[in-house]
Amino acid sequence: MAHFINPKAEEILDKEFKVLNHGFVRLVDYMGGDDAIVQAARVSYGKGTKTVSEDRTLIRYLMRHQHTTPFEMVEFKFHVKLPIFVARQWIRHRTANVNEYSGRYSIMPEEFYVPDETAIKFQSKSNKQGRDSEEVPPEVRKRVLDILIEEQKSAFSGYQEMLDQNIARELARINLPLSLYTQWYWKIDLHNLFHFLKLRMDKNAQYEIRMYAEKMAEIVKSVVPLAYEAFEDYVLNAVTFSKQELQLLKKYLPQNIEEKEMEEFNFSRYEKAEFLDKLKKISQL
């Protein structure tokens, strides 16, 4: 048996997918694919037959029931170029491996994040941590861009001058702004990557990291299409109702659903039973 080759991954391997003005995401290496999830799950649950449709059913079952360990058997390694303020949010995901470009060893290149005009927004009124959707007048945008660009230039020229004076690199860099680009290798398993995507594709995530998450989601989708589809159906596009919300909704929700009503929605046999269980649970709240 040869090493597992995933043709969908091979196609995009090493391609730079642009993000923001200077950033990119690049898939450097991977281990496994949908097959590896199924292979690992079958160690636990026994053999069974192995058609593609059964693989899909199994993967969806695992995702739905939070049997997360088989998803940990797939690994992705990315090369990412990103502004430091994005890197600071990203690094909070601890179950990953990182090698970052070091400003102690190396000289930082003069590359800064400057937002598109359309990404410049006012403080959100309803959300303490976000941006408003209202459009910002052109002259304000212009002023913001001027402030940002001018400051980036002057900060870098100070850095440059200290380097020219032979000041230690680890010290010369301390005034560089958070909008400076850094880069890193970032390796993570699929289960933890899905968790990253869930949090960082969320509308409450900062716009800039969301751009990275969305690009990576496309890559993940093409490398593990079955797992990604299950992630979409059971996580991204799912809705969780609290106990109180369910108590309110109880009067609207049916206590039972006819078999044939479920037909068109392509539920698996297990899924039907689980759905009816949920409705029953709610009716008893």
Add this chain to the structure above:
Amino acid sequence: MAHFINPKAEEILDKEFKVLNHGFVRLVDYMGGDDAIVQAARVSYGKGTKTVSEDRTLIRYLMRHQHTTPFEMVEFKFHVKLPIFVARQWIRHRTANVNEYSGRYSIMPEEFYVPDETAIKFQSKSNKQGRDSEEVPPEVRKRVLDILIEEQKSAFSGYQEMLDQNIARELARINLPLSLYTQWYWKIDLHNLFHFLKLRMDKNAQYEIRMYAEKMAEIVKSVVPLAYEAFEDYVLNAVTFSKQELQLLKKYLPQNIEEKEMEEFNFSRYEKAEFLDKLKKISQL
């Protein structure tokens, strides 16, 4: 300022709560309580006022939005006595600290798990990994208990004989059955403890580990009542619907809910908006 003392925790500290026939759970130490969650969250989100009702609202907000890091600031240390087959499921929770009694250093005491008669069940017909609810005839139960007890005696007598021959303890123990009791210190933060409880209080968890999880849930509830209440409302008693289920339910669900209809369910201001957002999201599926 003195060390944080949680009176509700102090009351139960060091008490043995019995589980199964010889097992127990005992809270050995703790760090923090509901207050510590709020304290940590306020580092991130800024000061604000600090009434108890606002603490509750904040904790519920954090739980609902999976802002999990403040819950990691509370720590529990348990002393647990449990059968080895339960320990094998338990140890899969990796984000915890463990010191287990060692059969290489010490002689294992002769204490085995023997199920209550009522816990002896047939293989489930619908669930590959579980027990049926159907009652098992008394003579079969009797036979099962005889097999278990007899085998436990004979395994321990073999162990004893090898120890008497001065065979290395690490070798003499290899035939001891999985029903033997072991014990350990187990330390975990509240976020990961909630995750443990969620998975191990689930009806699909094996009965024996569920007994431990339920006992620990009582302890947690008394030590961090606000956090536990939020866990019940937004996790334990919540229901998640998949994209397909929502497509089906769409026709039943209202697209909007009157403010006053939400009144009796005690939603916070944010919660109301989030609820309406969910309904809107569903109506657009």
Add this chain to the structure above:
Amino acid sequence: MAHFINPKAEEILDKEFKVLNHGFVRLVDYMGGDDAIVQAARVSYGKGTKTVSEDRTLIRYLMRHQHTTPFEMVEFKFHVKLPIFVARQWIRHRTANVNEYSGRYSIMPEEFYVPDETAIKFQSKSNKQGRDSEEVPPEVRKRVLDILIEEQKSAFSGYQEMLDQNIARELARINLPLSLYTQWYWKIDLHNLFHFLKLRMDKNAQYEIRMYAEKMAEIVKSVVPLAYEAFEDYVLNAVTFSKQELQLLKKYLPQNIEEKEMEEFNFSRYEKAEFLDKLKKISQL
């Protein structure tokens, strides 16, 4: 660019390497090799030239200085069949991914660990957790084997009878002995694998897990020869002296070493300086 192929890994991929009487270790998949370590390190430290001898020097530098993150960029996935008492020690290494055969879903096959006669030893007199080296008389060995084998048969026959009675698998299995074989997929990065090997190849590790560790070390050595060589020189065959030991040894150790005396030991330029630093540090204790 195509997916990284490591010819040394490809050769042994999927081969079963026998361990103990029924066990094995099998490399199922891998990501990266010595190259990937260098590639990740160069993100941090900048480009430089790339001859093989420079790769070796870099890898040795990283190992020596506990710059562990580049080693995390290489991943191994093993399929392992092992006795449960070995699995219980193994699983304590938390930074790994596991999918184990489940006795709740599936019927356990009748395969038990029975030690080679020569592996049967008395309790160590000097080491509370180990075996003595003294030979055990043949009649005692014989008795130990008889006890083990007889017990394994009777435990399995009890298991079989309960399964025949249709008792739930999760319950029927509770009396199975720790010498029963289980199996799992186990995935880990190279840094954590080295840590595992260090602890489990140690003479204080139990003989049975040491057999697995040694077999895996051979596999690792052939997949990442440069990293493994560094691991041998700077970890496995290194010696750490405590402050008190160094105070005693101070009078024996030289305060300096001539350049040409170091020549034959193939130190890199950095290594020479670091060595002299150590001697200087000791002379000042």
Add this chain to the structure above:
Amino acid sequence: MAHFINPKAEEILDKEFKVLNHGFVRLVDYMGGDDAIVQAARVSYGKGTKTVSEDRTLIRYLMRHQHTTPFEMVEFKFHVKLPIFVARQWIRHRTANVNEYSGRYSIMPEEFYVPDETAIKFQSKSNKQGRDSEEVPPEVRKRVLDILIEEQKSAFSGYQEMLDQNIARELARINLPLSLYTQWYWKIDLHNLFHFLKLRMDKNAQYEIRMYAEKMAEIVKSVVPLAYEAFEDYVLNAVTFSKQELQLLKKYLPQNIEEKEMEEFNFSRYEKAEFLDKLKKISQL
């Protein structure tokens, strides 16, 4: 039994220990002390007597043999105020819990790290990542300080202007320099804290993070004096020689040491045997 109170910890609880120009470290809470290490170890190794001198011997044994799990049973929670470039190095320690002040929610105060004149150094000639020890001429230092302070002022005034324009906080902050102070709650177990201290008190660590590590080391030393002493003797002040270094040193090192020669160095009984084992191992290289 009441909650474990460590009088040495209580004394310093909540005190701000100054670090750098505006930073501090503050012990907010803790769980356990030297006693908790011993307590956890005794679950594994059996009871035994419990004099203080035996506790010390046990703790030293655990440290020497890298039996790390009992040290994980002690927990520290710190409140730290630190420049962002220090936070970026710190956060690489993944086995910890963090809640950081958020520049998306809150306005960053105008507090910047400005180095002491004496901390301004040239790039090291021998160490790619460090500072030279050579003194920097006063006029160069002066120029560096001017660049830093001027830039900090202008960056903050740009930030202020954008906030005044009601630009979203998450965007306005992107040009703030890495020398800006942030703060966080940081919780970690003692084993991982020792690892942090080892790496960050090292002479190769950047000066600024070293100042924090050294302050925290003082705190740790006063809270767990026995564990810290063991850490000093077996880790901080220990020296590891590689295989090649030992081959060279072999001719200098004795093959044996008389019992009475070891007397004055206060070795435990085990330690003596281990020391002789090391010398024997080396003589056979």
